Amino acid sequence: AQKVTQAQTEISVVEKEDVTLDCVYETRDTTYYLFWYKQPPSGELVFLIRRNSFDEQNEISGRYSWNFQKSTSSFNFTITASQVVDSAVYFCALSEAWSEKLVFGKGTKLTVNP
């Protein structure tokens, strides 16, 4: 069975600090996809990144970076120089090749204080 664990329920930082959101996943499939979504207070789910299980290259997009390590089944997300607008709930999610449904973690609520 697939499972996503986000151990950090809430994180609070001061603007310009770097912050890492942890995500650990479980799956028996060898082909799977990992995602990060941002959910601001307005409620919509904003897609941030999708990574397949065969691509372990880390990725950087502006202030965002992702570290995918199959050896530890982790897909961590780092925000560099955080800003108040980064305040949101961040979800890590997993989908397996045989079923396209997304399984989400419980989410991490990030608060960036000015």
Next chain:
Amino acid sequence: AAGVIQSPRHLIKEKRETATLKCYPIPRHDTVYWYQQGPGQDPQFLISFYEKMQSDKGSIPDRFSAQQFSDYHSELNMSSLELGDSALYFCASSLSGTPLGEQYFGPGTRLTVT
């Protein structure tokens, strides 16, 4: 670019009433997914359709039913509403044959049951 459209965006119903949520996928997308997100919870997969046929089913109550029509839009019908059905309902769409996991989420319908 056209996005997933959900209507209505907000809906208030009383207990034991019925509700119908509509989802219009991105043009040419043939697969639709429904997710339910309770207050402070992560989104939970309910059901999906491909080419008008149910393709996967999650923890959808028997009081709920859904279908996909010939124009690929989908409707989620909810009967005998309970207070616990109050949630944000997301629809997502994808195009079969594209890389797995490319689901595009709509803005959600916020259902409040009083």
